[in-house]
Amino acid sequence: MSSGYPEDFELRIDVGRLWAGGLATAVVVGLVAEVGILVARGLLHLAVFAPIGDGLWGDANTTTYAVGAGVIALVATGLLHFLIGTTPSGTTFFGWIMGLLTVVAVVIPLKVIGTSTEIIATTVLNALIGMVITTLLINTGNGSRTRMRPQYPDPAHQPRQY
Numbered sequence: 001m002s003s004g005y006p007e008d009f010e011l012r013i014d015v016g017r018l019w020a021g022g023l024a025t026a027v028v029v030g031l032v033a034e035v036g037i038l039v040a041r042g043l044l045h046l047a048v049f050a051p052i053g054d055g056l057w058g059d060a061n062t063t064t065y066a067v068g069a070g071v072i073a074l075v076a077t078g079l080l081h082f083l084i085g086t087t088p089s090g091t092t093f094f095g096w097i098m099g100l101l102t103v104v105a106v107v108i109p110l111k112v113i114g115t116s117t118e119i120i121a122t123t124v125l126n127a128l129i130g131m132v133i134t135t136l137l138i139n140t141g142n143g144s145r146t147r148m149r150p151q152y153p154d155p156a157h158q159p160r161q162y
Contacts, residue, residue, distance in 0.1 A: 013084055014144045021140030022077025026070035029132050033066040036125040046118045048125075073133050080141050091141045095134060102130025 040048040076098060083090035083097075105126040109119050 012146050013081070014146050015081070018081055018084075018140060018144035019077060021144065022074055022080070022137065025077065025133060025136040025140065026073040028136065029073045029129055030066040030070040032129055032132050033069040033125065034062070036128060037062050037065065040118075040121045040125070044121065046121050048118050048121050069129050069133075072129075073137070076133050076137055077140075080137050084141050084145070091138045094141065095138055098130065098134040098137075102127060102134065105130055 037048055040046045076094075079097065080090070080094045083094050087093055106123045109122050109126070
């Protein structure tokens with residue numbers, strides 16, 4: 001007989017919801033990258049991912065950056081799926097991993113290329129993309145957990161032994 005306490009429920013991952021949220025995150029983060037580049041190029045007049053002469057939209061690097069951000073979101077969804085299924089407090093570990101990877105994505109351009117205004121804009125955009133991926137996927141991971149009542153055999157429907 002079930003007591004109704006939380007111990008009587010199993011936590012399961014709704015994989016469809018998790019990956020739908022991951023796909024939605026990829027779309028959002030791709031749009032964040034595009035909007036960030038448009039703001040940097042259009043409003044701030046910075047040559048981010050293309051020379052100023054390439055106009056507001058830039059060149060193929062702009063689209064590559066946005067698509068790359070979306071792909072990173074999908075890879076992060078795979079990491080989240082693995083962590084939720086294999087570790088206690090998977091979303092906590094995911095948050096730490098993504099936070100540290102975001103710091104790396106912010107620091108590397110500064111260290112490798114320099115500190116021009118365009119590079120600072122790129123690092124700010126990298127930080128924003130990292131935060132968007134992390135927060136949306138943590139919420140997706142928490143929302144994809146479902147409580148299922150374990151299936152105990154019903155003694156009334158057991159085959160009779162003779």
